[in-house]
Amino acid sequence: MPSKKRDQLIATANELFYQNGFHATGIDTLLDKAGIAKMTLYNHFTSKEDLISKGLAVKSKKVLAWLHQGLEDHAVSERDKLFTIFDIYEHWFKSDGFYGCMFAKAAAEFPDPNHPVHKAASKHLAGLFEMLLNIATNAKVNNPTSLAEQMVLLLEGASSVAFSTGATISARRAKRTVIQLIR
């Protein structure tokens, strides 16, 4: 069921959960910010965790689309996309809205691998890998699968380190790594 209120709830939820954490953010805080009644939430979602799961699915699509568009806009070739993605990350790291990788945080707060939230987080990484594999294949590098796997590690590592330490330069270090790998 598509719905305007539903979309607003997911948008506000994603924002607050991302910035302040899932357990640390209460339903009432979220509803206040969204200006929506509690029963409306429970008419659209079965529980807080349901809202989180559905929100992560939406966020994953948005993130991958945002990356795809950024690469289309700024990379000068298929091969250049392999490097440009780290520039996009660096720009993200330096922005106000950067609070690390939301999916890594979700998996951390819901450690049970069978939990829907944990699964949603895991699914995003699979989507990210797919995207990178596509790019690496089109770029005709030696071993596209291997490079895509390595880039997932570097992107996630850079996000984690940048958020924990504030070292936004992590993105450039990751980029340099990929350059060395391809050379």
Added chain:
Amino acid sequence: MPSKKRDQLIATANELFYQNGFHATGIDTLLDKAGIAKMTLYNHFTSKEDLISKGLAVKSKKVLAWLHQGLEDHAVSERDKLFTIFDIYEHWFKSDGFYGCMFAKAAAEFPDPNHPVHKAASKHLAGLFEMLLNIATNAKVNNPTSLAEQMVLLLEGASSVAFSTGATISARRAKRTVIQLIR
């Protein structure tokens, strides 16, 4: 003030916070498991967050010492330490007690960079980098600083991906990356 009860509290706290999360783990649960009275906790620590901070400092020392010992035991040369550390990580990933990097999780749940818990997490990454820089320097690689930086990204990335997706093979992918970098 060193104290047996204090050590037990930190040990139990680290275990539960690591496995189940910081906000998700209540003080009472922790005290039940440790078999220690609540007032004893508040005689040794000013608050739950204080317990978390002090616990992370202890954990950081333990982790770095554990890595150091593992490398002494299994690496055949200084240079081999650069690879063996990923074998240690892989073994860790496959163990029952693996729930990702505790420090990344702490930074995630306490996003304010000025919060003592976030700082404690950040400090650990600095310690990890120091250790890697030392090894890279002794191994006489081309650019020790650069390699140590890259290894931090790879180790954190591998931890995050392994925990989120269950792909313990991430450790080997990270190892392969370092091999390619040094070659």
Added chain:
DNA sequence: TAAAAAATAGACTGACCTGTCTAATTATAT
């Protein structure tokens, strides 16, 4: 053995949590 320190159980506070219920109101259809 006596004095001092540490740890105990457990009640208690006030706040916050998720989720439910009701009854009135608003918006959307036909």
Added chain:
DNA sequence: ATATAATTAGACAGGTCAGTCTATTTTTTA
């Protein structure tokens, strides 16, 4: 305009949260 659906405010329940207080008991020290 009328019927249907969606949304609303707000009270409410039952639980959990971190942290405090007291009075008692245990442990350590001298």
